[in-house]
Amino acid sequence: MSTSPISGRYHHGDLRRALLDAAMEMLEAEGAAGLGLRELARVVGVSAAAPYRHFDSKIALLEALAITGYQRFSRMMGEAERDSAPEQRIATMGQTYVRFALANPNLFRLMFSPDLKRDNRPGLRMAADAAFDTLRAVTAALPEGDKRIAALKAWAQVHGLAVLLLDGQIALRPNEDIGALIAAVLADKTGFDAA
Amino acid sequence: MSTSPISGRYHHGDLRRALLDAAMEMLEAEGAAGLGLRELARVVGVSAAAPYRHFDSKIALLEALAITGYQRFSRMMGEAERDSAPEQRIATMGQTYVRFALANPNLFRLMFSPDLKRDNRPGLRMAADAAFDTLRAVTAALPEGDKRIAALKAWAQVHGLAVLLLDGQIALRPNEDIGALIAAVLADKTGFDAA
DNA sequence: GCGTCATGTTAACAGTGCACACATAAATAG
DNA sequence: CTATTTATGTGTGCACTGTTAACATGACGC
Numbered sequence: 314m315s316t317s318p319i320s321g322r323y324h325h326g327d328l329r330r331a332l333l334d335a336a337m338e339m340l341e342a343e344g345a346a347g348l349g350l351r352e353l354a355r356v357v358g359v360s361a362a363a364p365y366r367h368f369d370s371k372i373a374l375l376e377a378l379a380i381t382g383y384q385r386f387s388r389m390m391g392e393a394e395r396d397s398a399p400e401q402r403i404a405t406m407g408q409t410y411v412r413f414a415l416a417n418p419n420l421f422r423l424m425f426s427p428d429l430k431r432d433n434r435p436g437l438r439m440a441a442d443a444a445f446d447t448l449r450a451v452t453a454a455l456p457e458g459d460k461r462i463a464a465l466k467a468w469a470q471v472h473g474l475a476v477l478l479l480d481g482q483i484a485l486r487p488n489e490d491i492g493a494l495i496a497a498v499l500a501d502k503t504g505f506d507a508a
Numbered sequence: 509m510s511t512s513p514i515s516g517r518y519h520h521g522d523l524r525r526a527l528l529d530a531a532m533e534m535l536e537a538e539g540a541a542g543l544g545l546r547e548l549a550r551v552v553g554v555s556a557a558a559p560y561r562h563f564d565s566k567i568a569l570l571e572a573l574a575i576t577g578y579q580r581f582s583r584m585m586g587e588a589e590r591d592s593a594p595e596q597r598i599a600t601m602g603q604t605y606v607r608f609a610l611a612n613p614n615l616f617r618l619m620f621s622p623d624l625k626r627d628n629r630p631g632l633r634m635a636a637d638a639a640f641d642t643l644r645a646v647t648a649a650l651p652e653g654d655k656r657i658a659a660l661k662a663w664a665q666v667h668g669l670a671v672l673l674l675d676g677q678i679a680l681r682p683n684e685d686i687g688a689l690i691a692a693v694l695a696d697k698t699g700f701d702a703a
Numbered sequence: 704g705c706g707t708c709a710t711g712t713t714a715a716c717a718g719t720g721c722a723c724a725c726a727t728a729a730a731t732a733g
Numbered sequence: 734c735t736a737t738t739t740a741t742g743t744g745t746g747c748a749c750t751g752t753t754a755a756c757a758t759g760a761c762g763c
Contacts, residue, residue: 322728325741325742328741328742344622344623346541346623349718349719349720350719350720350721351718351719351720352718352719359742359743360742360743360744361719361720361721361743361744362721362722362723362742362743362744362745363741363742363743365720365721365722366740366741366742367741370720370721371719371720371721403700404700407700425671425675425677426675427539427674427675427676428539428541430675430676455698456698458696458698459692459696462689462692462693462696463696463698465669465678465689465693466665466693466696466698467698467700468668468672469664469665469666469668469669469672469693470661470664470665470668471664471668472668472671472672473663473664473665473666473667473668473669473671474660474664474668476620476667476668476671477663477664477667479622480620480621480622480625481622481625482620483660494657494660497654497657498657498660498661498664499699499700500699500700501653501654501657501658501661501699502697502699503650503651503653503658503661503662504694504695504696504697505598505599505602505662505694505695517711517759520710520711523710523711544749544750544751545750545751545752546749546750546751547749547750554711554712555711555712555713556712556713556750556751556752557711557712557713557714557752557753557754558710558711558712560751560752560753561709561710561711562710565751565752566750566751566752
């Protein structure tokens with residue numbers, strides 16, 4: 314926590330930042346459901362109603378967290394895109410996608426939470442669109458054929474892998490390298506035809 | 509709702525069933541977070557504490573719902589396996605997987621919820637294992653090569669597709685047939701090599 | 704009929720999100 | 734520099750939640 318409240322003051326100084334920082338920690342520690350506004354206020358050392366001066370509701374707070382999540386995600390994906398040769402681009406970005414999810418499980422879950430999408434405030438939509446634009450840029454690097462299907466397939470593979478790993482559904486072998494696993498799954502050429 | 513409480517009686521008759529039925533409806537309507545034990549009791553026409561005679565906690569109730577979810581899922585996947593020629597097996601079961609998710613969004617989400625997995629009661633584990641055993645049986649039908657990777661890839665594809673569709677992340681074209689989309693993604697042979 | 708026990712009820716506790724009126728201090732106008 | 738407006742934090746209260754404990758009811762075996 315980088316904020317120093319200078320305790321005892323009536324006005325906090327930068328409560329919004331302090332709330333966001335503490336909330337992000339609580340989110341990763343307990344999940345979105347375990348993040349309580351009152352507990353959050355308690356942690357930051359402020360009254361229970363104070364957070365409402367900065368966030369309309371709990372969902373608005375979560376939305377702000379999700380937005381910074383999209384920004385981090387976007388930045389990482391952008392770096393992955395720039396730092397990789399065109400042929401490796403998709404593999405590298407796939408790795409980055411899954412690694413981001415594994416590094417920030419609850420933030421990742423929050424970003425894809427339908428509860429947030431429900432009352433779609435524009436801020437979230439914009440951040441999400443910006444992040445996914447980075448993904449869409451990869452479509453160009455896809456092999457020939459139906460690019461939309463190929464893109465969907467790549468996204469589904471990567472996202473499915475991330476979610477299954479997050480939920481502990483995939484049993485990793487002892488000392489197994491996750492990166493190698495991701496690479497193997499992405500590179501696999503098996504097709505499951507209906508004939 | 510198939511249960512008739514014969515209103516006015518002190519003892520309900522089959523409260524457990526009534527609770528499960530109503531809870532399943534509420535789950536699909538509102539999601540697991542929106543399912544309240546008190547509201548549930550109110551709907552069934554019973555006091556707020558009554559459900560605790562049949563379920564230790566809210567999480568236990570959700571667990572029971574998830575178990576019947578796994579049973580339905582297992583049954584559908586089993587039928588898909590039996591009713592399909594070996595070459596089409598994977599495609600058909602993939603279709604079934606995604607269709608189940610789309611037909612029971614919140615139940616599907618609940619089944620994969622990490623909150624349930626956290627305090628892993630044996631009943632849930634068994635139901636889940638039984639369901640996934642049906643999936644594991646398909647591994648045999650996979651093409652040659654590293655079967656584990658191919659199985660993981662298939663699972664990730666199908667699960668990712670289901671989750672992305674559920675969360676409204678995939679924009680469907682007007683009048684687009686979901687079945688065709690699933691089939692196209694599954695059949696696609698694009699591999700994303702790292703060289 | 705009598706007791707036992709499963710299954711209901713009522714009441715209470717601790718916790719939550721949120722809204723209101725009020726207090727304080729920082730910013731701004733004169 | 735003072736006066737007033739505005740931003741920000743406090744206190745209190747409401748309606749709701751999950752959960753527990755003590756008590757009531759009635760179904761079932763003797």
